[in-house]
Amino acid sequence: MKSNKVKRFFTLQRKYLCIPYIVFFILFIFAPILIIVFYAITNEVYDAATNTTHIVLSGQPFINFFTDxxxxxxxxxxxxxxxxxxxxxxxxxxxxxxxxxxxxxxxxxxxxxxxxxxxxxxxxxxxxxxxxxxxxxxxxxxxxxxxxxxxxxxxxxxxxxxxxxxxxxxxxxxxxxxxxxxxxxxxxxxxxxxxxxxxxxxxxxxxxxxxxxxxxxxxxxxxxxxxxxxxxxxxxxxxxxxxxxxxxxxxxxxxxxxxxxxxxxxxxxxxxxxxxxxxxx
Amino acid sequence: MVKKIFGQCYIWLILILMYLPVLVLIAFSFTEATNVGEWTGFSFNLFPRLFQSAEIMTALANTVIIAISSSLVATILGSLGAVGAYYSKKRMRNAIDLATQIPVVNAEIVVAFSLTVMFVFIGNIINTYMFSFWTLLIGHVCLSIPFVYTSVKPKLQQMDPSLYEAALDLGASPSQALGKVVVPEIMPGVLSGFLLSITLSLDDFIVTAFTRGSGLLSGDKKIETLSTLVQAKIKKGPIPPEMRALTTVLFVIVILAVIGVTIYRNQQAKKIRVRRAF
Missing domain, CATH: 1.10.3720.10 (MetI-like)
Incomplete structure (x- = not known):
C-alpha cells in the first residue's frame, strides 16, 4: 500500500523532468514564430508630429510582397x-x-x-x-x-x-x-x-x-x-x-x-x- | 553478373563525383598557388601556415567551444524532455512529440530569422543590444534539441518497464532507480543525440550569422566561427590556400572516424554473434 503511494508520488515527479524542455520550446521555438506572425501583419508608422514610430496593424508587408x-x-x-x-x-x-x-x-x-x-x-x-x-x-x-x-x-x-x-x-x-x-x-x-x-x-x-x-x-x-x-x-x-x-x-x-x-x-x-x-x- | 558490375560502377562513379571537389582541394593543399588548378610545385608549407594563422585558429576554437557547449545544453534538456514526456499522460506526450517535429522540419533560415526578430523585439523593449555569445548558444540549442529528443525517445520505448519496478521492489529509491536503471538504458540514445548535435553545430552557418554577437575568442568583434570565416573569405575570391590545408586535415579526421566506427560496429556484431552462439 505504502509502496503504491510512493510510486504514484514519483510518477508525478518524473514527468516534471520535461518542464525545462517545454519552457525552452515556448520561449525559443514558439514565441519567435508568434513574433514573426505579429511582424508580418503589422507595420511601423512614423509620426512626424510627436517624432515617434507606432506599430499599427497593416497589410503592408502582404502588399509589398505581392506587388513587387x-x-x-x-x-x-x-x-x-x-x-x-x-x-x-x-x-x-x-x-x-x-x-x-x-x-x-x-x-x-x-x-x-x-x-x-x-x-x-x-x-x-x-x-x-x-x-x-x-x-x-x-x-x-x-x-x-x-x-x-x-x-x-x-x-x-x-x-x-x-x-x-x-x-x-x-x-x-x-x-x-x-x-x-x-x-x-x-x-x-x-x-x-x-x-x-x-x-x-x-x-x-x-x-x-x-x-x-x-x-x-x-x-x-x-x-x-x-x-x-x-x-x-x-x-x-x-x-x-x-x-x-x-x-x-x-x-x-x-x-x-x-x-x-x-x-x-x-x-x-x-x-x-x-x-x-x-x-x- | 552484368547487374553486379554495372551497379558497382554506378556506386563508385557517384561516390567519386561527390568527393571530387574535396579531393581536388586536398590535392592542391600540397602546392602554394593562390588558385585551384595552378600547380607551382610540391610543398608542405601550407600546413605550418594553417597552424600559424591566428584568424583560422580563433575561428576553429570558437567553433569547438560553441559546438560542445550548445550540444551539452541540448543533450541535457532534450534527454530530460524525452524522459519526462515518456512518463507523462498520452495527450501531453503526443503534444510534445508534435511540437518537437516543428523545428525538425522548419527551415534553418526561418529558425534563425524568427529568433533574431525576437531578440530585436525584446532588445527594443528593454533598450539593450541583445546579441552576444548567449543568443548564439540559444540558436544552436534550437537547432539540435529536437534531434536529441528523437534519438532518446526510441530507447525509452525499447526499455523494459518492469526493470524500473524491480529496482524499486529491491529497495532502490525512485531517484536511484532512475539514475541506475533508466539512465544506463537510454545512454546510447543520449550519446548519439550528443554527437548529432555536435555535427549540426559544427556545420551551421545561417543561425550563427544571424544570432551572433561579440565575445568568446573574437573579443570585441563579432564571434567568428569556421563557417562564417570561410563564407567571408569565399565571397571575395577563391578558397584561401591555408584553408585547402584545413580541408585535408578535416578529411583525414573524417576518414579516421569512419574507420573507427566501422571497427566498432564489426566488434559489436561479433559480440552479438558470440552471445547468440552460447
Whole structure:
C-alpha cells in the first residue's frame, strides 16, 4: 500500500523532468514564430508630429510582397530550382539506393557511411570547393549561374535523398517482387508497378528533405551563382541585413506555410521513415 | 553478373563525383598557388601556415567551444524532455512529440530569422543590444534539441518497464532507480543525440550569422566561427590556400572516424554473434 503511494508520488515527479524542455520550446521555438506572425501583419508608422514610430496593424508587408515583381520572381525561381534539384537527386539517388541495398551488388555497409561522410566536412568549405572546381572547369556563376547552383545543390543534398531511400529499399518485400516476376511481369513492370509503390514513403521523405532546404538555402546559391540567383533564403537574409523586419517576417511566414504543407504531406505518406533516417547516422 | 558490375560502377562513379571537389582541394593543399588548378610545385608549407594563422585558429576554437557547449545544453534538456514526456499522460506526450517535429522540419533560415526578430523585439523593449555569445548558444540549442529528443525517445520505448519496478521492489529509491536503471538504458540514445548535435553545430552557418554577437575568442568583434570565416573569405575570391590545408586535415579526421566506427560496429556484431552462439 505504502509502496503504491510512493510510486504514484514519483510518477508525478518524473514527468516534471520535461518542464525545462517545454519552457525552452515556448520561449525559443514558439514565441519567435508568434513574433514573426505579429511582424508580418503589422507595420511601423512614423509620426512626424510627436517624432515617434507606432506599430499599427497593416497589410503592408502582404502588399509589398505581392506587388513587387522581384519578390514574386524569388518565389518562382526558388520553386524552379528546388523542383529541378529534387528531380535530379531522385534520378541519381533512387538507383543508387537500390544498388546499395542489393546484397548481390553491395555487401559493404561502409559504402553507405561513405556517402554520408562528406557531411562532416564543413558545409561552407565544401560549397567553396565545388565553386572553385567548377570555376577551374569554366563553369562559373558569372556565365552559368543556374547550372552552377543546381550542381552545388545536388552535390549537397544527395546524401539526404540516399539515406531515406536506402532505409526503404532494405525493407522492400522481396517475395512480392518475386511473385510479380513469377506471374509474368517484365523487369520494367516490376519496377514501376511493384518497387516504386513500395518505396513511396522513402520517396516522399527524400523529396521533402531536398525540396524545402533547397528553396530556403542561402550559402549555396549565394556562393555558386555569385549572387546572381536569389532564393527565399537569400531574400530573407537581405531583409535581415536591411533590418526590414516586417517584410522579412512576411517572407518567413510564407516559408512557414510551405513547411506546414510539407509536414502535412509527410504525416500522410512518410510514416516514420524520416525519423529512422535521422537516428541511423 | 552484368547487374553486379554495372551497379558497382554506378556506386563508385557517384561516390567519386561527390568527393571530387574535396579531393581536388586536398590535392592542391600540397602546392602554394593562390588558385585551384595552378600547380607551382610540391610543398608542405601550407600546413605550418594553417597552424600559424591566428584568424583560422580563433575561428576553429570558437567553433569547438560553441559546438560542445550548445550540444551539452541540448543533450541535457532534450534527454530530460524525452524522459519526462515518456512518463507523462498520452495527450501531453503526443503534444510534445508534435511540437518537437516543428523545428525538425522548419527551415534553418526561418529558425534563425524568427529568433533574431525576437531578440530585436525584446532588445527594443528593454533598450539593450541583445546579441552576444548567449543568443548564439540559444540558436544552436534550437537547432539540435529536437534531434536529441528523437534519438532518446526510441530507447525509452525499447526499455523494459518492469526493470524500473524491480529496482524499486529491491529497495532502490525512485531517484536511484532512475539514475541506475533508466539512465544506463537510454545512454546510447543520449550519446548519439550528443554527437548529432555536435555535427549540426559544427556545420551551421545561417543561425550563427544571424544570432551572433561579440565575445568568446573574437573579443570585441563579432564571434567568428569556421563557417562564417570561410563564407567571408569565399565571397571575395577563391578558397584561401591555408584553408585547402584545413580541408585535408578535416578529411583525414573524417576518414579516421569512419574507420573507427566501422571497427566498432564489426566488434559489436561479433559480440552479438558470440552471445547468440552460447
Amino acid at each position: 515583381p522581384s519578390k514574386i520572381n524569388v518565389l518562382f525561381v526558388s520553386l524552379f530550382i528546388a523542383t529541378i534539384t529534387t528531380l535530379i537527386c531522385l534520378l541519381i539517388g533512387f538507383p543508387l539506393a537500390f544498388f546499395l541495398a542489393d546484397k548481390q551488388v553491395n555487401k559493404n555497409a561502409v559504402l553507405v557511411t561513405l556517402f554520408v561522410a562528406p557531411m562532416w566536412i564543413n558545409f561552407v568549405l565544401r560549397t567553396g570547393a565545388t565553386r572553385d572546381l567548377l570555376t577551374w572547369f569554366g563553369i562559373n556563376g558569372g556565365t552559368h549561374p543556374y547550372l552552377a547552383t543546381i550542381i552545388g545543390m545536388v552535390q549537397n543534398y544527395l546524401p539526404f535523398v540516399i539515406l531515406p531511400l536506402y532505409t526503404t529499399m532494405t525493407k522492400l518485400d522481396k517475395s512480392q517482387i518475386e511473385a510479380a516476376r513469377d506471374l509474368g511481369a517484365n523487369p520494367t513492370q516490376v519496377f514501376f508497378k511493384n518497387i516504386i509503390p513500395q518505396a513511396v514513403p522513402g520517396i516522399v521523405s527524400a523529396c521533402l528533405m531536398t525540396f524545402m532546404p533547397t528553396m530556403s538555402s542561402y550559402v549555396i546559391s549565394d556562393v555558386l551563382s555569385e549572387g546572381k540567383i536569389t532564393l527565399f533564403g537569400n531574400y530573407i537574409e537581405l531583409e535581415f541585413t536591411n533590418k526590414a523586419w516586417n517584410d522579412g517576417s512576411f517572407m518567413a511566414l510564407i516559408m512557414l506555410l510551405f513547411i506546414a504543407v510539407a509536414m502535412f504531406i509527410s504525416q500522410k505518406f512518410g510514416k516514420d521513415d524520416e525519423k529512422e533516417a535521422g537516428t541511423s547516422w
